[in-house]
Amino acid sequence: MRSFTLLSILILLLVNPYTTEAQRTGDTLKLWYKQPASTWNEALPIGNGRLAGMLFGNPAMEQLQLNEETIWTGKPHNNIVDSHRLVIPQLRQLLFDKKYAEAQALSREKIKAAQNGMSYQPAGDIWLQFPGHEKATNYYRDLNISNATASVRYDVEGIHYTRTAIAPLTGDVLVLHCEASKARMLTFTVLLNSIHPNKKITVKDGVLVMTGMPEVAERLNPVIQFESNVKVVTREGRVTYTDSSINITSATSATIYISLATNFKKYNDVSGDAHAKAAFHLNKGLQKSFTRLLNENTRAYQQYFNRVVFDLGTNEQAALPTDERLQQFTGSSDPQLIVLYFQFGRYLMIAGSQPNSQPTNLQGKWNDKTKPAWDSKYTININTEMNYWPAEVTNLTELGNPLFNML
Numbered sequence: 001m002r003s004f005t006l007l008s009i010l011i012l013l014l015v016n017p018y019t020t021e022a023q024r025t026g027d028t029l030k031l032w033y034k035q036p037a038s039t040w041n042e043a044l045p046i047g048n049g050r051l052a053g054m055l056f057g058n059p060a061m062e063q064l065q066l067n068e069e070t071i072w073t074g075k076p077h078n079n080i081v082d083s084h085r086l087v088i089p090q091l092r093q094l095l096f097d098k099k100y101a102e103a104q105a106l107s108r109e110k111i112k113a114a115q116n117g118m119s120y121q122p123a124g125d126i127w128l129q130f131p132g133h134e135k136a137t138n139y140y141r142d143l144n145i146s147n148a149t150a151s152v153r154y155d156v157e158g159i160h161y162t163r164t165a166i167a168p169l170t171g172d173v174l175v176l177h178c179e180a181s182k183a184r185m186l187t188f189t190v191l192l193n194s195i196h197p198n199k200k201i202t203v204k205d206g207v208l209v210m211t212g213m214p215e216v217a218e219r220l221n222p223v224i225q226f227e228s229n230v231k232v233v234t235r236e237g238r239v240t241y242t243d244s245s246i247n248i249t250s251a252t253s254a255t256i257y258i259s260l261a262t263n264f265k266k267y268n269d270v271s272g273d274a275h276a277k278a279a280f281h282l283n284k285g286l287q288k289s290f291t292r293l294l295n296e297n298t299r300a301y302q303q304y305f306n307r308v309v310f311d312l313g314t315n316e317q318a319a320l321p322t323d324e325r326l327q328q329f330t331g332s333s334d335p336q337l338i339v340l341y342f343q344f345g346r347y348l349m350i351a352g353s354q355p356n357s358q359p360t361n362l363q364g365k366w367n368d369k370t371k372p373a374w375d376s377k378y379t380i381n382i383n384t385e386m387n388y389w390p391a392e393v394t395n396l397t398e399l400g401n402p403l404f405n406m407l
Contacts, residue, residue: 028314028336029343031322032142033057036152040065040368042323044143044150046174048167049354049402051260052365053174055165057152059136062128064165064176065368069358070264071226073217074118084111115218120361120376122368123226123260124194124210128178131187132156145340145347148301149294159185164290168297169354172259173285175293179253184236186254190246192230195370203241207231207282211274215370223270226262227278231286233257255290257282304350307395310339346394353388359402360387378406 036057037043043054043065052067087110094103136154143150152163160181167174180186192201192210199212208230214222230246232239237251248254261277263270285293312335317325325337352364362383363376378384384403391400 028318029146029340030142030144031340031344032140033321033323034139036139036141044141044165045348045351045364045366046148046150046165046167047348047351047365048169048172048174049352049357049365050172051167051174052352053165053167053258054366054368055141055150055152055163055176057141057163059133059139059152059154059156059161060130062130062152062163062176064126064128064174064258065366066123066125066174066228066258066260067365067367068123068226068260068262069365070262071121071123071214071224072118073121073214073222073224074115074220075223076268076270077115077220079113079115081112081114087111115220117218117375117377117379118220119214119217119371120363120367121214121370122195123228124192124196124199124212126176126228126230126256126258127191127193128176128256129189129191130161133161136161143347145343146302146305147298148305148347148351161186164294166294166297167351168285168293169300169350170296171285171288171293172281174258174260175285175290176256176258177253177290177294178256180251183252184250186234186237186251187249188247188254190230190232190248190256191244192228201244203243203246206239206241208241208244208246217375224262224264225274226260227274229259229278229282231257231282233286257285259285301350304396304399305343305346308343308346310342312336312339342394345390346396349390349394349396349399353391353399353402355398355401357402359384359406 040054043056046053046055050069054065056063087106091103091106094106133156136156139154141152148166150165154161162179163176165176178186190208192208194210194212196212196214199210201210203209210228213225216222232246232248233255234248234251235253238249240247259278259282261274261281263272263274265272314336315333317328317332317334318336325334329337348364352360361376361378362374363372367376388400388403391397
């Protein structure tokens with residue numbers, strides 16, 4: 001069935017090489033909803049390969065959950081036990097002799113790893129508190145996978161508010177831009193937090209800083225150190241600071257720049273300087289306005305995304321919110337939802353695996369748990385390979401390089 005589906009898709013790609021007007025404008029390539037995310041799985045993912053975020057879209061208390069690709073438990077170590085070399089020939093012979101039960105028993109008795117792999121862990125969350133926005137109306141949020149933006153829109157007392165989140169492929173920061181339709185009507189507080197107990201949050205020189213370490217796993221103390229830096233740039237308004245927050249009062253727009261970095265250098269070297277790297281990325285990002293970062297990211301992203309056009313036609317179902325379309329899919333015809341699903345997979349590949357990044361793990365780069373399923377690691381019996389099945393067949397060849405580099 002999978003082979004038939006893939007063949008059908010490839011044929012359709014070949015016979016539909018031209019972009020329709022709806023595809024060109026991105027009108028059909030949005031996941032959109034009439035309500036905020038109530039769980040992590042309903043939040044909207046953004047990423048630039050190294051960094052990842054999940055935007056929830058709550059009007060009064062926005063949450064952007066943060067990941068950086070090298071935040072892992074444990075430390076560099078070798079799981080190979082020297083005595084195993086004596087057992088391997090015996091196992092091979094048993095397998096050649098088709099004595100599979102005996103091979104399994106010998107393996108369980110003699111092949112024992114010191115550790116079972118480390119866990120990929122989250123960095124934390126950035127929170128935006130908007131007083132008085134609890135009674136928002138005309139709510140809308142979307143993930144536009146034609147230009148890699150996650151956005152939230154709503155009204156409060158006649159004022160239209162918008163938030164747009166991006167993870168620029170051309171810049172090593174996450175950016176969240178907030179705007180009010182009326183001058184000086186934007187007031188909110190920025191906070192950082194993390195589920196890791198070993199964390200510290202401070203404000204220094206106008207930058208909100210969070211440092212921390214992941215947790216102990218498999219009897220190995222962590223050695224990864226991470227740091228997040230947050231800076232807010234406003235149009236009009238006033239910016240003040242406490243020892244753990246940034247307060248924006250009476251602004252018209254505000255851009256939140258978020259950097260994340262660790263002391264990771266390579267698989268056996270964690271001698272990097274997380275603070276210096278985070279500060280470097282933040283300062284570099286601050287040199288560009290939100291509009292410039294948005295435009296640059298759109299061009300860079302579409303160099304990948306626009307390589308493939310997939311068109312199965314559309315009908316009235318495409319006008320519904322994405323969650324309603326999913327609920328109705330088994331009992332209705334919605335060919336464009338298949339296209340959206342296909343292109344969403346390509347979006348996640350672009351956002352999670354860039355040429356110079358680490359390869360995607362079991363969660364891609366998006367994870368909010370300290371103990372994710374199967375540790376969110378590189379399980380090479382099949383899952384790691386499955387992550388990269390789309391790379392060649394959806395015309396994203398070079399995005400497979402992170403996996404080959406790690407191999």
